[in-house]
Amino acid sequence: MGGTGAAGWLALFLMWAVMMIVMMLPSAAPVIRLVLKGYRAQGGPHARASAGVFVSGYLLAWAGFSVLAASSQTLLRRAALLSASMTIHSAAAAGTILVMAGVYQWLPVKQRCLSHCRSPLDVLMRHFRDGLGGALGMGLHHGLYCVGCCWALMTLLFVGGVMNFLWIAALAAFVVVEKLARTAWIGRVAGILLILWGTYEVLA
16 A cells, blocks of 8 residues: 555555445445346346346446545645655644545535435336346446445544544444434534534644
8 A cells, every 4th residue: 555656546446446335335336236126126137237237337336436535635745745654644634534524514516316215116116227238327426426425434543544444434434423413413413513513623
């Protein structure tokens, strides 16, 4: 991970891509199960393949995020803002990320994306598409909403440590809880706590 050039960036991209698969697939499981049932009920020789392509489309959206995350990490490293444990060691920069993530928890775009992710049946009923191309588009569509819901939370990996497995597990668990909950206040309270934490980091 300490390499430079294209090889170093590729290693970072693969690291982020694997992390996103591990962190985000559990929260997408309800939608994936319903889509799989939908294709099975529809029948046809490509039902199982269509379900797999849907998942591929979903992961493609997170691969796009991983490109941005790997590029951001490269820039942070060049600016000497990352420690050896891949954590931002600048209190001001860390505090800014925390405040940004906290504010995003309150924005309408966050709530819209979260509402989409919380409604797997709505995804199936309103956005179901036939064929492999339709499955890919449907998976990508859902994945982009998921990225819109969670991208700011994923930037917190730079604060707690990109390779801090406890921090990764905590964020993944929060994403699952936030998506399964039927109230917006869990995310909004978390947003307030992040803003307070970030403000402390900047002012301390």
